[in-house]
Amino acid sequence: MTTHDTKLGGPLPVATYILTWLTLLVLTALTVTAAMVSWGGKSIFVALAVAATKSVLVLTYFMHLRHEARIFRALFLITVLALTVFIVLTFTDVAFR
């Protein structure tokens, strides 16, 4: 194993992990609070936006996606894009039927 390999995905400062965790907890409190208010049809998008933000934090810092080889990010984005296409295409049918 070369030093170059161990660098990739290597440990981040402990403070980064703790800060990520605290932000995740704050976002959880935020989404629970937001659910107490009636947003009408928009509430699902508020909930999904918070969930997406939390996921990006987990992926970036806990899963080190930001510090890994570029191929990992590319594969992940392709998968998310494919899922988005499935959902959007399904709704072009379901929503306008």
Add this chain to the structure above:
Amino acid sequence: MGEKHSDPIGSKLGMWLFLLSELVLFGGLFLLYSVYRFRYAADFHQASEDLSRTIGTLNTAILLTSSLTMALGIAALQKGRQALSFWLTLVTVALGLVFLGNKYVEWTVKFHHGIYPNAPWLLSQNKGVILFFGLYFTMTGLHGLHVLAGLGVLVAMLVLIGRGRLNSARFVPLENAGLYWHLVDIIWIFLFPLFYLITG
């Protein structure tokens, strides 16, 4: 036995490909959920009120904290602090068990209220309510199985760390276990608002 070769990038790539297939597996269920929620919005809202937001929020915090101890455990191993890594991984396992314990309590209460697949009371409800609980049991159940599998992997990691088989030179197995654990956390990050936090 010849010289041992290791390929950290390759083994992590393999793990990521597996995780992406998991994402697609749950993605299909999320697609099903979104179509039914769109079609039966009022029923989904009503059914969601039966779930305990307190337990849901608590379990979210527990899983997020377990992700922190997991990440710290990997970092400790990479820095050669095996004992610390062992304890942090053990805490991760304990938190996973508490999560499953809460899930057990939650489901037991539901069963007592006559809410389980094909229950007579449930079948007398609106179509959307039946679908909501069908999806709830399927998706949180499948997620629970993933937590259980993750715990199995983590216990194996504890044995390896305890025996000194994992160390600052060989930590990719623990990293891969962590990747799996974090993905299971991400799935819960979406399940939580979609089932517990539906507002009218």
